[in-house]
Amino acid sequence: KDMLVNNKDGILNWFDEHDIAVVDRGFRDSTGMMRALELDVCMPDFLNGRRRFDALEANRSRFTSKIRWVVESANGRVQHFKWFNQTIQNSTIPQVRDYLQIACALINAYRAAAISSFSNDDRIAAKMLACFHEPNLLRILLNNETL
Incomplete structure (x- = not known):
């Protein structure tokens, strides 16, 4: 999440609007930030x-x-x-x-x-x-x- 917020190493230049970010459940705390950056996030669901x-x-x-x-x-x-x-x-x-x-x-x-x-x-x-x-x-x- 910190890498996205602070654009470390210019990481935001790697993405275009509505690119698909395929992540595992370890990124669950970052999905909101990714969606705010207009990335489409795919992560396995939780049973909850x-x-x-x-x-x-x-x-x-x-x-x-x-x-x-x-x-x-x-x-x-x-x-x-x-x-x-x-x-x-x-x-x-x-x-x-x-x-x-x-x-x-x-x-x-x-x-x-x-x-x-x-x-x-x-x-x-x-x-x-x-x-x-x-x-x-x-x-x-x-x-x-x-x-």
């Missing part, structure tokens, strides 16, 4: 005391999680470096960007690409979108049956 999501909420959360997989996969690759897989001391914050650039350069130079094929992307996306508004048939069946 309920036992389960309705079908639409569950599908929306699944969509967000599937998109976030790409980010988490990249984070996992960086965390293979021992230094990044621990709590980082505040005194090293000024160097973190340099260390991250070095780690990413090494990953790009010596590791296989995280995603090797994009040939099915459109087909998979179309199938996901087609199923988005599908009801939870198992839940309906269980609600209608007396067990």
Whole structure:
């Protein structure tokens, strides 16, 4: 949130109006600020005391999680470096960007690409979108049956 408020490193120049910010629940305190900056925020839903999501909420959360997989996969690759897989001391914050650039350069130079094929992307996306508004048939069946 502080990075957005103070425009650290010119971060606001990275965004255009109505860009989509796909975030995890750890950013829940920043979503208001992101929306005020006219970003469209996608974050998995919270149960808020309920036992389960309705079908639409569950599908929306699944969509967000599937998109976030790409980010988490990249984070996992960086965390293979021992230094990044621990709590980082505040005194090293000024160097973190340099260390991250070095780690990413090494990953790009010596590791296989995280995603090797994009040939099915459109087909998979179309199938996901087609199923988005599908009801939870198992839940309906269980609600209608007396067990």
